[in-house]
Amino acid sequence: MTSPDADWIREQLDRIAVKLRNHYGTTSGITGMALGVDMWWASTLQLAEIPYTAHIPFPEQPDPWRTRNPEAVAEWKRLRALAADERMYGTLDGLTGDARKRRAVQLLHKRNDGMLAATDAVVAVWQRGKREGGTYSALVKAHQAGKPVVLVDIRSRFVTVPSPRRLAQLLHPERPVPLPLPLPS
Template structure:
């Protein structure tokens, strides 16, 4: 069984950019618990800041290989140095890296990445999408909408983290 993730970027998470914040640790713990419980053969992530990278850390912790779907060249180009360093480490730890586009960022590249992830998940019956979703408009909502009739979706609302 394959497992994917979608979720908010740091600005929409209670813990923001601080991976040591209790809320981000709780999200990481939830992702890790789902990986232990579901026992997927492989995961997939879009490598964005926030939930995507927390999922990578959960995969590393649980020894679940993951495929990094990179939307464009230089995805991390405008990120803070600390975030860039983590991104590079997580790319190196990936089982496979799939470049969705070799072009630099362009309008729509994240949607193309999400479509590639959805198609990859649908290649294997019984795949699951984990979503850390607070009901906000954006890419997380669009990914959930695209997958809801095709995949089991397990949701954590980050506003309810204690």
């Protein structure tokens, strides 16, 4: 992600948080505490004075960042401490190699499922067309659950709340959309 993209995304998250608070009465938020957008969202919620729950897949989440991005680890710890509440989904303690990787993926999905179960609506930053990874998986599940989605589309630099039909088209463009049949007269 380029710096201009990151700047644009952060501006949109700030705007969305204030609008959710001021116009829709949002009183709490949720973050997955992943490096990047999740941590930006936590910071945005904190600055907008919206209490948030940190959904942490495992306490070792920031470990891979320690050598290449120690500032991110410090920010993760700061945002974790500022959270109004915390939900932990498991641990990687004692696991190595492939077993550790498999368990991490399981807990990341469990975290995403927990966030979806705990929310009434979803704010998602997604690169339209990307059909893999946690954000795509969470968007598919949010759509299946009928949750409204505030979609921050990186590619088009557009923020929208797509209808369920439009979200289905965005998530699965290869599937034909049935045309409504005319009612018999």
